[in-house]
Amino acid sequence: MWDLFVSIFTNALLWIYNLVGQNFGVAIILFTILIKVATWPLNAQQLKGAKAMQDLQNDKDWQAIQKKYAKDKEKLAQEQMRVYREKGINPFGSCLPTLIQFPIIIALYRSITQALASTPLDLLKLSRSINADFLDVANLIPLKSNFLWMNLGQPESVHIPGLAFGIPTLAIVVAATTYIQSKLTMPASTNPNDQSAAMGQSMAYTMPLMLGWFALTFPSGLAVYFITSNLLGIVQYAMQGKANWSNLLPKGMRPS
Amino acid sequence: MRKKLLFISMVLLSAVLLSACAGGAIRGSSWPGLTADGDIAYLANGGLVYAVNLKDGKEIWHYPASASSKQVFYAAPVVTEDGLIIVGSAGTEHSMIAINPADINPETNSPLEAWTFADATDHWVASPLVVGDKLFAPNADGNLYILDLSDGRSQKQSVAVVELAGRLWAQPATDGEHVFVTSLDHSIFAVDVKTYEIVWHEEVGGAIPGSPTIGADGMLYVGSLASQLEQFDPQTGKHTSVLDAEGWIWSTPVVDGDTLYFGDLKGNFYSFSTSTGELNWSAQPDGPITANAIVQNDHILLATESGNIYALDKDGKTLWFEDIRDEKLNGKIYTSPVVASDLILIAPLETDFNLTALDTNGRTVWTFVPEK
Numbered sequence: 001m002w003d004l005f006v007s008i009f010t011n012a013l014l015w016i017y018n019l020v021g022q023n024f025g026v027a028i029i030l031f032t033i034l035i036k037v038a039t040w041p042l043n044a045q046q047l048k049g050a051k052a053m054q055d056l057q058n059d060k061d062w063q064a065i066q067k068k069y070a071k072d073k074e075k076l077a078q079e080q081m082r083v084y085r086e087k088g089i090n091p092f093g094s095c096l097p098t099l100i101q102f103p104i105i106i107a108l109y110r111s112i113t114q115a116l117a118s119t120p121l122d123l124l125k126l127s128r129s130i131n132a133d134f135l136d137v138a139n140l141i142p143l144k145s146n147f148l149w150m151n152l153g154q155p156e157s158v159h160i161p162g163l164a165f166g167i168p169t170l171a172i173v174v175a176a177t178t179y180i181q182s183k184l185t186m187p188a189s190t191n192p193n194d195q196s197a198a199m200g201q202s203m204a205y206t207m208p209l210m211l212g213w214f215a216l217t218f219p220s221g222l223a224v225y226f227i228t229s230n231l232l233g234i235v236q237y238a239m240q241g242k243a244n245w246s247n248l249l250p251k252g253m254r255p256s
Numbered sequence: 257m258r259k260k261l262l263f264i265s266m267v268l269l270s271a272v273l274l275s276a277c278a279g280g281a282i283r284g285s286s287w288p289g290l291t292a293d294g295d296i297a298y299l300a301n302g303g304l305v306y307a308v309n310l311k312d313g314k315e316i317w318h319y320p321a322s323a324s325s326k327q328v329f330y331a332a333p334v335v336t337e338d339g340l341i342i343v344g345s346a347g348t349e350h351s352m353i354a355i356n357p358a359d360i361n362p363e364t365n366s367p368l369e370a371w372t373f374a375d376a377t378d379h380w381v382a383s384p385l386v387v388g389d390k391l392f393a394p395n396a397d398g399n400l401y402i403l404d405l406s407d408g409r410s411q412k413q414s415v416a417v418v419e420l421a422g423r424l425w426a427q428p429a430t431d432g433e434h435v436f437v438t439s440l441d442h443s444i445f446a447v448d449v450k451t452y453e454i455v456w457h458e459e460v461g462g463a464i465p466g467s468p469t470i471g472a473d474g475m476l477y478v479g480s481l482a483s484q485l486e487q488f489d490p491q492t493g494k495h496t497s498v499l500d501a502e503g504w505i506w507s508t509p510v511v512d513g514d515t516l517y518f519g520d521l522k523g524n525f526y527s528f529s530t531s532t533g534e535l536n537w538s539a540q541p542d543g544p545i546t547a548n549a550i551v552q553n554d555h556i557l558l559a560t561e562s563g564n565i566y567a568l569d570k571d572g573k574t575l576w577f578e579d580i581r582d583e584k585l586n587g588k589i590y591t592s593p594v595v596a597s598d599l600i601l602i603a604p605l606e607t608d609f610n611l612t613a614l615d616t617n618g619r620t621v622w623t624f625v626p627e628k
Contacts, residue, residue, distance in 0.1 A: 118379060118396070119286035119330065119346060120425065120465060121590070121605075123440075124546070127481075127504070127521075138462040138482045138504070142423060142440040154378065 005103070007129040009111035014135055017115075017143065025147025028112060028221055032228040035108060040236065047185070047242050052089045059083075112221045115143055116153040145221070152221035168216050170223040175212030177230035182207055183247040184237050286346070287546075288603040288610065289332035289383065292596035299603055299624075300329035300343050301610050306626060307341075307357060308611060310597045313622030319355050321364035327351065332383045332427075332592075336405065340370050342391065344380020352380055352393060352401075352412075373403060373412035383427040385435065387449055390415070392435045394424030400437055400445075402452055416452040420445050426467040426508070429476070431490050436476055438464035444478060446493060456493030460486050466548075467508040471516060471530040479505025479518055485528065499528055499535060503544070507592070512551040515570075517558075519545025525558055527572060537572040548592035550600075552616070557600060559589040565602060565618060578618035 012034075017027035036043075056062050062083060069076035084091055117123040123142065130137050145153040150170070157166025182204035215223035237243040289300035296316065299306045303323025307316040319341075320327060328347035333355075335341055341355040356370035378397035385392045391403040400418040422441020429436045434446040434455055440463040446455040462482030469477050476488040477498075485499040503522025510517045514531040521544040527536040543562030550557040555575060556568045567575040587607035594601045599613040599621060611624040 119381065120546075121286040123465070124506075124521075124590075138480075141463050141481060151378075 002107075003129075006107050006110045006114065009107045010114050010126070010129050011131050011135065013111050013115055014130060014140060014143075018135060018140060022140070022144050023147065024115070024143050024145055024152055024221065025150070025224055028152070028224045029228050031108070032225050033232065035104060036229065036232040036236070039104060043233070043236055044240065047237070047240060049090060049092075050185070051242065052087075053091070056083070056087070056089060108225065109222060112225060113219060116145055116219055116221055117142070118153055147221075147224070150220045150224075152224065153219050155217055156215075156220035156223060170220055170227070171212045171215035174215040174223050174226045174230070175208040177227055177234070178208040178211045179204060180248065181230045181233045181237075184234060184243040184245065286330040286381075287590035287605050289330050289343070290591050290594050290601060290603040290611070291332045291335065291383075292594045292601060293335040295597055297594070297596065297601055297611065298333040298335070298341055298343075299611055300331060300333055301603070301626075302328055302330070304626070305329050305333060305341070305343055305355065306610070306624075308624050310599060310601075310613065313611070313613060313624045315624070315626065317357065317360065317365060317367055318626070319353075319366055321361070321366040327353075331380050334383050334386060336386055342384060344376075344382075344384070344393065344395075346379035346381060350374070350376045350378055350380065350395070350397075352376070352384070352403075369410075371410045371412050373401070373414070375414060375417075376401060378423070381423070381425040385428045385430060387430055387435065390449075392428050392430075392437075392447075394420070394426070394428060394437050396423040396425065398422055398424060398439070398441075400424065400428075400435075400447060418445075418447055418452055418454065420454075420457075422463075425465050429468045429470060431470055431474075431476075434490060436468045436490070438466065438468055438478060440465060442480070442482075444468060444476075444488065444493075446490065458488065458493045458495055460484065460495070460497075462504070465506050469509045469511055469516070471509075471511055472514050473530045475530065477509050477516055477530070479507065479509060479520075481505070483520065485509065485516075485518070485526075487530075498533055499526070501526065506546040507548045510549045510551060512556075512570075517549045517551065517556055519547075519549065519558060519560075521545070523560065525549070525568075525572075527570075539568065539572045539574075541566050541577075546590045550593055550595055552595050552600075555616075557593055557595070559591075559593050559602065561588050561590060563587045563589055563604065565589070565593065565600065565614065567618060576618045578614060578620075 013027055013031050016030050017024055020026045065079040069079055114126055117126045145151050150156045156170040157168045159166045211226050215226060291298050295310045297308045297310055304318045306318045309316050326347045326349040327345040329343050330346050331344050333341045333343040344352040352373040354370040355367050357367045359368045361368055376395040376397055378395055381396055382394045389406040391405055393401045398421050400420055401414045402416045403412050404415050420437060420439055421443055422439040424437060424439050426438045433449055435449055437445045442459050442463055443457060445457050448455050460480045460482060462480040464478055464480045466479055471477050476490045479485050481504040483501045483504055484497045486495050487498045488495040501520045502524050503520035505520050507518050514529055516528045516530060519525045523540055523543050525539045525541060529536050541560050542564055543560035545560055547559040558566050564577050564579050566577045569575055587604040589604050591603040602612050609623040609625045613621040615621050
């Protein structure tokens, strides 16, 4: 079942690759846009749920029951559920869309790495996952993995004369765009005990490091996907009016 | 606090999961490379290269002392006249190594390197070819690296780098004047063995994952993923398609007089006459064929992906077949079998043993399972 899911993604990716004159970099970008558009409602729902939970943290009634039932966890849970019901908030509203998207992200990732088959066994598997009815497999294989200055099947780095090591520009851009995206989606919180704000802070530093590490060590085709996905995420937040641009400024310079 | 810990744990778990998925993409995974010399078989099987005694199937040594993702070996090792074992890595380090089995580290019982070559920028999937004192080594970065085996250096530098095209996955062939190199980029190149210049370059309809072979008629033959057997004039590169196969041709055609034997990925096995240019016969064993056939005396030995070894006579009649699959595991054969010391050596994938030796009647003599 999972292999079938990945195979559908791989075929779609290769179909786009063929359509755009066998440019795998452009194919990854277009396919990522397609996936982002398809999952737009899920992302919107996630943003909405996250905002509702954020607002709740600053709600006076909510803070009051946190204080009142701090020592009675069972009663606290009951009261929290009551508030959720009254305000029409689904506590899993922000998590569920993310969970649904997770297999999509993994499948996209798998299809990119599968399409870049780097060994004979990988190529054999790729040949069997392509639908020969609508793709000219013999002509398509192997994929042309060069895009701009990169080999999409290899980790990227730019070598500057005089430097003994390469500069991983793509990994830096991945980390930077992930950081910006995380900061933009972080609403200002006035509550010092706000757990979701604390999680957001952790995420703003953990995710860029994690994705930057992936971009540093894995094929650069994946980094192209991360960057495209991050930029589209930022565009979506901005279009929905959710982007908190002031978060990008140093703390002292933020408008009060 | 608990939620924060849960979140961080989930992020780390995602990282581990993605790393696990991606590991395959970076290191690559493939079928083992197998070769034999005298009474020893050399098996390149992922993180380790094993030397196995053909008399009893016991390990003599393995290299390196412990496996890592830096060095991963799938290309069939090449044994030089002075006894070095040359093998390239498809790991994160793209090094080619000459193992010296006469120089064993007493602490690890693992042999040391006689030399290494680290200038390639991509995986070593192809075995190199030794021509005199030169090593012609095609890399997946599209370059043919030529090394001098007699320069005495421990850190080799290439004598010449010939820029070809596409990923070079197959061991070259030579007619003494040229080295013929196939590419996944639908191309075949003839490189002058002395000047290292490209003499000719031709394209076919599909990728060429297998090696070329020189027939008894002096012509060059190669199969492609366009399902065609191509014939080339080794001097000029002039070529023509001589046979349309049903499936992709991955294996290298094997020469027996004026006959070529090869299989395809649709599970057909062909006998082709180079003197008449006609198909003698074709057979349908039980699965796709990536492995090269072997002609041994009056038998033709072939292995299928399904895990069976077939012995055919030269009219295509099955003499015997052996299922090497474990009762519980679906062992598959992609690696070309090797005949040595009257044994047929098979290196299957997805079984609980890494190497098995059959006698000439297909009966198992021993199986090799590495110590853990």
